[in-house]
Amino acid sequence: MPDRADIPRPTVKRLSLYLREAERQIEGGATTISSRQLGAAMDIAGTQVRKDLGHFGQIGKPGIGYQASNLVITLRRILGLDRTWRAVVVGAGNIGRAILGYPHFARRGFHIVAAFDQNEAVVGTDLAGIEIRSMESLPDFVSDQDVHLGLVAVPVESAQQVAEQLVEAGVKGILNFAPTRLMVPVGVVSVDLSRSMETLAFQVSRGLTGEFSLDD
Amino acid sequence: MPDRADIPRPTVKRLSLYLREAERQIEGGATTISSRQLGAAMDIAGTQVRKDLGHFGQIGKPGIGYQASNLVITLRRILGLDRTWRAVVVGAGNIGRAILGYPHFARRGFHIVAAFDQNEAVVGTDLAGIEIRSMESLPDFVSDQDVHLGLVAVPVESAQQVAEQLVEAGVKGILNFAPTRLMVPVGVVSVDLSRSMETLAFQVSRGLTGEFSLDD
Numbered sequence: 201m202p203d204r205a206d207i208p209r210p211t212v213k214r215l216s217l218y219l220r221e222a223e224r225q226i227e228g229g230a231t232t233i234s235s236r237q238l239g240a241a242m243d244i245a246g247t248q249v250r251k252d253l254g255h256f257g258q259i260g261k262p263g264i265g266y267q268a269s270n271l272v273i274t275l276r277r278i279l280g281l282d283r284t285w286r287a288v289v290v291g292a293g294n295i296g297r298a299i300l301g302y303p304h305f306a307r308r309g310f311h312i313v314a315a316f317d318q319n320e321a322v323v324g325t326d327l328a329g330i331e332i333r334s335m336e337s338l339p340d341f342v343s344d345q346d347v348h349l350g351l352v353a354v355p356v357e358s359a360q361q362v363a364e365q366l367v368e369a370g371v372k373g374i375l376n377f378a379p380t381r382l383m384v385p386v387g388v389v390s391v392d393l394s395r396s397m398e399t400l401a402f403q404v405s406r407g408l409t410g411e412f413s414l415d416d
Numbered sequence: 417m418p419d420r421a422d423i424p425r426p427t428v429k430r431l432s433l434y435l436r437e438a439e440r441q442i443e444g445g446a447t448t449i450s451s452r453q454l455g456a457a458m459d460i461a462g463t464q465v466r467k468d469l470g471h472f473g474q475i476g477k478p479g480i481g482y483q484a485s486n487l488v489i490t491l492r493r494i495l496g497l498d499r500t501w502r503a504v505v506v507g508a509g510n511i512g513r514a515i516l517g518y519p520h521f522a523r524r525g526f527h528i529v530a531a532f533d534q535n536e537a538v539v540g541t542d543l544a545g546i547e548i549r550s551m552e553s554l555p556d557f558v559s560d561q562d563v564h565l566g567l568v569a570v571p572v573e574s575a576q577q578v579a580e581q582l583v584e585a586g587v588k589g590i591l592n593f594a595p596t597r598l599m600v601p602v603g604v605v606s607v608d609l610s611r612s613m614e615t616l617a618f619q620v621s622r623g624l625t626g627e628f629s630l631d632d
Contacts, residue, residue, distance in 0.1 A: 280621030373620035387619035403603035404589035405496030
């Protein structure tokens with residue numbers, strides 16, 4: 201098996217799609233899945249699916265397909281999802297609240313363990329069962345509680361500074377909701393709603409239909 | 417100039433990045449931008465930038481680069497952003513509130529003109545200056561007010577039905593925040609926070625650093 205850091209990014213993104221589809225098929229009662237089925241929902245050819253999964257050895261059987269539960273376990277391991285990740289949210293405004301109320305993180309192994317805000321009026325209150333803490337308590341909390349990921353949900357003006365505080369405190373990755381580029385020496389994934397809207401506008405202006413994932 | 421429907425999707429996504437970078441450079445005082453500068457922030461080679469922009473004729477000058485304001489105008493036209501788009505939000509929960517409070521849509525030509533919710537307790541109230549209306553009023557509103565885009569911010573169980581109502585009412589595109597695949601005969605872009613977290617988890621588990629946009 202190759203060092204997984206060598207896997208091309210587009211392949212990684214497709215692996216994540218395959219995992220979703222395999223889980224969906226299992227929920228529907230499937231025990232084996234063909235490469236054609238795995239790719240069909242995303243309009244990806246079976247040959248491409250086999251090539252992508254072929255990076256990780258002989259997982260499937262020709263003419264039979266992939267054993268569904270094994271495939272899910274393998275994909276979760278490849279994607280680093282065979283463990284839990286502890287995360288904190290910084291910013292308890294609208295976006296922070298939306299994140300804390302999002303029901304699907306825990307199911308995928310992401311545990312949001314605290315939220316932080318600089319507004320003293322909200323510190324000590326509770327959002328979706330999670331206590332909002334002061335920014336001053338962030339460094340100790342992150343190191344004591346073994347927090348891996350930080351979600352930045354503050355206004356664009358504070359985003360870089362918050363990201364730096366999180367990295368200094370020890371997080372290894374940042375999910376950024378502020379529409380700005382963060383310069384920090386850890387992994388960063390940005391969720392930019394304006395860019396999603398622009399992608400949609402382009403589609404509509406060209407009369408294109410169908411799902412257009414940002415992860416294509 | 418080719419029919420823009422023929423432009424490959426990865427190119428479209430890069431055009432959107434070039435637009436961001438050109439705007440950023442103009443804010444910093446630039447009047448011309450080289451292909452190298454345009455690509456540098458996204459780690460894209462100058463040759464790739466020139467190839468992408470070359471689809472649209474001779475925009476830049478060898479040895480000088482692109483005239484910054486012309487480049488922005490051209491990119492906005494290519495991407496369908498030289499017009500305004502009227503949008504409605506369905507769902508006035510946490511995610512709906514985050515969308516309505518997001519300050520960057522209007523600046524990019526996206527005008528959110530109404531929100532809808534099935535909960536009668538919130539109908540008639542106001543969120544970030546936008547009135548929440550009943551689901552029953554959606555069809556007439558969308559056709560009377562020339563609404564182009566619908567943002568689906570309802571729980572996963574209702575998302576498909578809401579998407580169908582929006583399409584029936586006449587929207588041409590949907591931005592979907594529910595973690596499910598929508599089957600409707602218009603353009604759909606999905607924002608899936610779990611997948612963003614998974615991408616980040618993969619990065620961190622491989623020790624990769626740097627910005628990892630979902631639009632790469």
